[in-house]
Amino acid sequence: MSYTSEMWKSIRKVEATRQRRLQETHPRMPPRGQEEILKRFHPDYVEGGMRELLVGPNRGDRTPNELADLLEGRSHIDAAAFDLERVDYECDILVIGGGGAGASAALLAQENGAQVILTTKLRFGDANTMMAQGGIQAADKPNDSPVIHYLDVMGGGHFTNVPELVEALVMDAPSVIQWLEDLGCIFDKEPEGTMKTIHGGGTSRKRMHFARDYSGAEIMRTLRDEVRNRQISVLEFAPVVELVMDDKGQVAGAILLNLETGDYSLVKAKTVIMATGGGGRLHYQGFPTTNHYGATADGLVLAYRVGAKLAFMDTMQYHPTGAACPEQILGQLVTEKVRGLGAQLVNVEGEQFVYPLETRDVEASAIIRECVERKKGVVTSTEQQGVWLDSPMIDILKGPGTIQTNLPAMVRQFGRFDIDMTKEPILIYPTLHYQNGGIAIKPDGSTDIPNLYVAGEVAGGVHGRNRLMGNSLLEITVYGRRAGKAAAQRAKEVELGELTLEHLQDWEQQLQEADLEPQIASPLLLPDYTRHTRPVSKVM
Amino acid sequence: MAEELIPIYIMGKKYEVPPSLTIMRAMEWAGYKLIRGAGCRSGFCGACATVYRIKGDYRLRIGLACQTVVEPEMYLAQIPFFPAEKAIYDIEELKPTPEQLFQIYPEILRCLSCGTCTKACPQEIDVMDYMADAMKGDIASVASKSFDCIMCGLCAARCPAEEAQANVALLCRRLYGKYLAPKSQHLWERIEEIGAGKFDEEVAKLKSMGEEELRQRYKERDIEPA
Numbered sequence: 026m027s028y029t030s031e032m033w034k035s036i037r038k039v040e041a042t043r044q045r046r047l048q049e050t051h052p053r054m055p056p057r058g059q060e061e062i063l064k065r066f067h068p069d070y071v072e073g074g075m076r077e078l079l080v081g082p083n084r085g086d087r088t089p090n091e092l093a094d095l096l097e098g099r100s101h102i103d104a105a106a107f108d109l110e111r112v113d114y115e116c117d118i119l120v121i122g123g124g125g126a127g128a129s130a131a132l133l134a135q136e137n138g139a140q141v142i143l144t145t146k147l148r149f150g151d152a153n154t155m156m157a158q159g160g161i162q163a164a165d166k167p168n169d170s171p172v173i174h175y176l177d178v179m180g181g182g183h184f185t186n187v188p189e190l191v192e193a194l195v196m197d198a199p200s201v202i203q204w205l206e207d208l209g210c211i212f213d214k215e216p217e218g219t220m221k222t223i224h225g226g227g228t229s230r231k232r233m234h235f236a237r238d239y240s241g242a243e244i245m246r247t248l249r250d251e252v253r254n255r256q257i258s259v260l261e262f263a264p265v266v267e268l269v270m271d272d273k274g275q276v277a278g279a280i281l282l283n284l285e286t287g288d289y290s291l292v293k294a295k296t297v298i299m300a301t302g303g304g305g306r307l308h309y310q311g312f313p314t315t316n317h318y319g320a321t322a323d324g325l326v327l328a329y330r331v332g333a334k335l336a337f338m339d340t341m342q343y344h345p346t347g348a349a350c351p352e353q354i355l356g357q358l359v360t361e362k363v364r365g366l367g368a369q370l371v372n373v374e375g376e377q378f379v380y381p382l383e384t385r386d387v388e389a390s391a392i393i394r395e396c397v398e399r400k401k402g403v404v405t406s407t408e409q410q411g412v413w414l415d416s417p418m419i420d421i422l423k424g425p426g427t428i429q430t431n432l433p434a435m436v437r438q439f440g441r442f443d444i445d446m447t448k449e450p451i452l453i454y455p456t457l458h459y460q461n462g463g464i465a466i467k468p469d470g471s472t473d474i475p476n477l478y479v480a481g482e483v484a485g486g487v488h489g490r491n492r493l494m495g496n497s498l499l500e501i502t503v504y505g506r507r508a509g510k511a512a513a514q515r516a517k518e519v520e521l522g523e524l525t526l527e528h529l530q531d532w533e534q535q536l537q538e539a540d541l542e543p544q545i546a547s548p549l550l551l552p553d554y555t556r557h558t559r560p561v562s563k564v565m
Numbered sequence: 566m567a568e569e570l571i572p573i574y575i576m577g578k579k580y581e582v583p584p585s586l587t588i589m590r591a592m593e594w595a596g597y598k599l600i601r602g603a604g605c606r607s608g609f610c611g612a613c614a615t616v617y618r619i620k621g622d623y624r625l626r627i628g629l630a631c632q633t634v635v636e637p638e639m640y641l642a643q644i645p646f647f648p649a650e651k652a653i654y655d656i657e658e659l660k661p662t663p664e665q666l667f668q669i670y671p672e673i674l675r676c677l678s679c680g681t682c683t684k685a686c687p688q689e690i691d692v693m694d695y696m697a698d699a700m701k702g703d704i705a706s707v708a709s710k711s712f713d714c715i716m717c718g719l720c721a722a723r724c725p726a727e728e729a730q731a732n733v734a735l736l737c738r739r740l741y742g743k744y745l746a747p748k749s750q751h752l753w754e755r756i757e758e759i760g761a762g763k764f765d766e767e768v769a770k771l772k773s774m775g776e777e778e779l780r781q782r783y784k785e786r787d788i789e790p791a
C-alpha cells in the first residue's frame with residue numbers, strides 16, 4: 026500500500042472539495058507576485074546552492090556547485106602521453122550524443138553529403154528525448170502564428186532569450202513537424218487530419234502536438250530507425266572524454282572511452298556536433314531528477330575546456346510535478362499534460378493554491394511554498410513532502426476513459442505500485458528536470474570555436490532563463506537539423522592541421538594559476554549510485 | 566526504523582538488500598555500477614529488461630529492473646542486449662501494403678500464435694494480437710496496438726518463431742505515420758505562409774522591440790480558453 030492512513034484522510038478532503046473545485050479557476054499570479062515567489066522559493070535562488078567559476082571563459086559567473094566542480098575538474102587524459110599519431114576513426118562529422126538532437130544532426134549532415142559517425146554514451150536512444158511525454162510545440166493552427174509563439178517563448182524565458190535563436194525556433198517549427206511526419210512519426214489527430222493540440226504551461230494557444238504520452242519515444246525511435254536505415258556509423262557505450270584540437274585552434278576530433286574495456290580511441294573529424302543533452306544526474310541541491318542515467322552535463326565540460334562560452338548556467342528547470350510517492354519512482358516525471366487536461370493542484374486540505382499552468386519556475390516555487398512555508402503539504406511514509414495532483418478530475422471533465430487513452434504511460438507507471446490515478450489523486454513535488462542554459466550558439470548551431478557545433482539541451486540561449494514545455498523537443502529537431510546542415514557545409518572547406526591536446530595543458534595551467542587542485546576528473550560520464558561498505562579494491 | 570533485509574540472487578550470487586528497492590536500485594545497493602542495463606530509469610527505454618525466477622517456482626517472470634520491486638529469493642538475470650533482426654529499408658520507397666510488410670519481414674508469417682510474447686511484455690501489450698494483425702497485413706492496427714512498445718526485446722527473447730516483434734511494429738508505425746495517417750491541411754498551409762514570408766515583418770518587429778514594450782505585448786496577449 027503506497028498511501029498511509031494520514032494520506033487517505035487528506036484524499037477524502039480532496040474528494041469532498043472536488044465537485045466545488047470543478048467550477049473554480051484559481052487566479053493567475055500577477056507579474057509582481059511571480060517575481061517575489063521566485064526569489065523566495067525557487068532553488069536557483071537558494072543561498073549557497075551556487076558559486077562563482079574561478080577559471081575559464083565564464084570566470085566570475087555563477088553556476089550550481091556540483092556543476093562548477095566538474096567544469097573546473099581535471100582531464101581523464103594524460104595529454105603529454107596520449108598518442109595522437111594513431112587515428113582510429115576518421116570522418117567529416119563526429120556527432121556526440123545519441124538523443125534526438127544528435128540523431129537529427131546526423132541525418133541532415135549525411136543528407137548534405139558528409140560522412141558521419143555518431144558516438145554515444147549508453148545505447149543509441151538512451152536519452153532524455155526517449156522520456157519526453159507531453160509533446161512538441163509548433164504554431165500551425167489557424168488561430169496561432171509564429172509571431173504569437175515567439176511572444177510566448179520570450180515571456181516564458183522572462184525576456185532574456187536570444188531573439189535570433191527564438192526566431193529560428195518558431196519559424197522552423199511547422200516544417201519540423203512535417204519532416205517528422207514524413208519520416209513516419211505518428212501524431213494524435215482528429216479523423217479528418219487536424220492535429221490534436223493542447224495547452225502547456227505558459228502557452229497562449231493550444232499548440233502542443235503529441236503522440237499519446239510517448240511523444241519523445243515516438244520521435245526518438247523513428248529518428249533512430251532512420252539513422253540505422255541510412256547506415257550511418259553508430260558507436261555505443263563510447264562516450265567522449267575530451268575534444269581534440271588542431272594547431273590552427275580548430276576543433277578536430279575527440280577521444281572516446283570504451284566503457285566496457287576501458288580503452289581509449291581517437292576520432293579525427295572535420296567538424297564536431299555536440300549533442301550530449303542535460304545534467305539532471307548531477308542532482309543539484311540533492312534534488313531527485315527526471316533525467317536519464319547518462320545526463321551528467323558532459324558536453325558543457327568538454328566544450329568549456331576548448332574555450333566555448335556558456336550562457337544562462339545559473340538557471341535550472343525544476344519540473345513542478347515529479348512523483349513524490351511511492352519512493353521507488355521518486356522524482357520521475359508526471360507530465361504537464363495531466364494539468365493540461367484539467368487536473369488541479371491541491372494541498373493537504375484539498376484546496377487549490379496556484380493556477381495549474383503557470384510557467385514551470387513559478388509553479389514549482391508555489392508548490393515549495395505550500396509545503397515549506399505554509400506547511401500545507403502531505404507527508405509520505407518516508408517523510409517526503411508533496412501536494413496532490415487531482416488526476417480523477419480529468420475523467421469527470423472530459424469523460425470516462427480520457428485518462429487511460431491520453432496518459433497510458435502515467436497510468437501504467439502508477440499502476441505498477443497499486444495507485445490508480447484515474448480514481449485517486451497522485452502526490453507530486455518539484456524535481457530537477459532541464460538545463461535551461463548551455464553552450465552559447467548562433468542560429469546555425471555554430472559557436473565561437475571553429476568547427477564546433479552544438480544542438481539540443483546542451484545549447485544555451487534559445488530558452489533564456491526558463492524553457493516552456495514542448496519547446497525542447499522542438500529545439501532538438503530544429504537545431505539538430507540546422508547544426509547538421511551547417512556542419513556538413515563547413516566540413517567541405519575545412520583543412521585540418523596537426524592534432525594537438527595543448528588545450529589540456531593550458532587548462533592545467535589555468536587551474537594552477539587559480540590555485541585549484543581539482544580532485545574530480547571530468548566529464549563525469551555516469552553518476553555513482555553504488556553502495557560499498559568498505560573501500561573498494563583497485564584490482565578491477 | 567531499520568528495514569529487514571531480504572536475500573536476492575544477482576546472476577547466481579546472493580546479496581541482502583532492503584525490500585523496498587527496485588531491482589535496479591538493489592543491484593546498485595549491492596555494489597554494482599551499472600553500465601549496460603540502465604537507461605532512462607523511468608520505464609521508457611527498455612534498457613533494463615530482466616528475467617527472473619522466485620526460488621521454488623519453476624516459472625520465469627519478466628520485468629523492467631527500474632520499475633519492479635525486489636522480492637525475497639529472486640534469481641535475477643538482465644537482458645541488456647538482444648540481437649533481433651532489423652531490416653534496412655528506404656521509407657521513401659515503400660508502399661503501405663501487406664505485401665510490403667511480408668517482403669521486409671517474411672518471418673511474420675511464421676508466428677505460431679502461441680502467446681508467449683504477450684506474457685513477456687512488461688508494457689502489457691497484447692503482442693500476439695498485433696502480430697496476428699501483422700499477419701493479416703493490417704498496418705494501421707499494428708501501429709495503434711503496438712504504440713506503447715519500448716523495444717525492450719523481451720518478447721523476441723522468448724519467441725519460439727524468432728520474430729522481431731518490436732521491429733515489425735516500428736515499421737508499421739512508420740508506414741502508418743507517413744502514408745496512412747490523415748493529412749493535416751492546416752500544417753501545409755502554415756508552412757506555405759512561412760515560406761511566402763507572411764510573418765517576417767512582424768517577427769522582425771518583435772525582435773527589435775525594447776523589453777518594456779515586449780513585456781506589454783506579452784501581458785496583453787489574449788489566451789485561448791482551456
Ligand SMILES: Cc1cc2nc3c(=O)[nH]c(=O)nc-3n(C[C@H](O)[C@H](O)[C@H](O)COP(=O)(O)OP(=O)(O)OC[C@H]3O[C@@H](n4cnc5c(N)ncnc54)[C@H](O)[C@@H]3O)c2cc1C
Nearest residue numbers: 122124125126152153154159160265302481482495497498
Ligand atoms: C522525463 C522527461 C520528459 C520531458 N518531456 C518533454 C516534453 O514533453 N516536451 C519537450 O519539448 N521536452 C521534454 N523534455 C525535455 C526534452 O526531452 C529534452 O530536453 C531533449 O529531448 C533533449 O534532447 P537532446 O538530444 O539534446 O539530449 P538527450 O536526448 O538527452 O540525448 C543526449 C545523448 O547524449 C549522450 N551523451 C551524454 N554525454 C555523452 C558523452 N560524453 N559522449 C557521448 N554521448 C554522450 C546521452 O547518453 C544521450 O544519448 C523532457 C525531458 C525529460 C527528462
Ligand code: SF4
Nearest residue numbers: 676677679680682724
Ligand atoms: S511468441 Fe512469437 S510465435 Fe508466439 S505468438 Fe508471439 S510472435 Fe507469435
Ligand code: SF4
Nearest residue numbers: 686714715717718720
Ligand atoms: S512488445 Fe516486445 S519489445 Fe515491445 S515492450 Fe512489449 S515485450 Fe518489449
Ligand code: FES
Nearest residue numbers: 604605606611631
Ligand atoms: S531503464 Fe529505461 S526502462 Fe528501465
